[in-house]
Amino acid sequence: MAPPPFPNLKPKSNLTLNAILPSQIYTVDDFLSATEIKAIRTWIEGVVMEEPKPPGKGEAERTARRGSINSPDIASIVLRMLLPYIPLLSPLYKSSSPALSPNIRIYHYPRQTYFRCHYDSPTLDPTSKRLSCWTILIYLSDCTGGGTTFHLSTHDTGSANKKKNKPNAITKKADNAEGEKVTVEPKAGRLLLHWHGMSGGGCLKHEGKEVEQGDKWVFRTDILA
Numbered sequence: 001m002a003p004p005p006f007p008n009l010k011p012k013s014n015l016t017l018n019a020i021l022p023s024q025i026y027t028v029d030d031f032l033s034a035t036e037i038k039a040i041r042t043w044i045e046g047v048v049m050e051e052p053k054p055p056g057k058g059e060a061e062r063t064a065r066r067g068s069i070n071s072p073d074i075a076s077i078v079l080r081m082l083l084p085y086i087p088l089l090s091p092l093y094k095s096s097s098p099a100l101s102p103n104i105r106i107y108h109y110p111r112q113t114y115f116r117c118h119y120d121s122p123t124l125d126p127t128s129k130r131l132s133c134w135t136i137l138i139y140l141s142d143c144t145g146g147g148t149t150f151h152l153s154t155h156d157t158g159s160a161n162k163k164k165n166k167p168n169a170i171t172k173k174a175d176n177a178e179g180e181k182v183t184v185e186p187k188a189g190r191l192l193l194h195w196h197g198m199s200g201g202g203c204l205k206h207e208g209k210e211v212e213q214g215d216k217w218v219f220r221t222d223i224l225a
């Protein structure tokens, strides 16, 4: 039997782009409808999911199951949904031909799984020869815990470029030992974009916190610069 198809998603008008931390972290709630999430979850049943592997040298530990598929078609469906928001982002998106990485990844975090602190880095798309610059995460379920937490005083380019931005916060937490953090909670249909491009101080250190209740499902790709 043929695997279930990826649904044809419908761009929605009147959604707000929330600047959680200007120039770094943005969200859009209800980016996907409940029907679209259900159809994507059905499509995922045809995606081969791999069990977690021990981290390689210098890699962050991650204990979620992951699947990946190379699909320019899915990238173009999701790009059409993202187009209204791209001109609103900072750093300003300069390319005249917006594109998404066809490397589509699915994460499944059962209870008690996590993705430890790391930085995303610009990654070359071998076909277009373009580097990624914005991480795209779309939450496909509700769960307790499992937030995507950013460590605000961190940049991979060293202290000279540390941001002085203040977050507009979904949940804002001060932690004296580790500095200020901002957590985007997983919510079904919520889109999270965060910057990992070359300029603007690069990527903030971030992590997928341990899931406490329920299962966390995430769709991941990247905007290409």
Ligand SMILES: O=C(O)CCC(=O)C(=O)O
Pocket: 107, 115, 120, 137, 146, 147, 148, 149, 206, 207, 208, 209, 218, 220
């Ligand atoms: O699952 C999350 O909340 C974070 C995922 C992440 O950091 C990544 O895909 O690089």
Ligand SMILES: [Fe+2]
Pocket: 118, 119, 120, 206
């Ligand atoms: Fe990441």
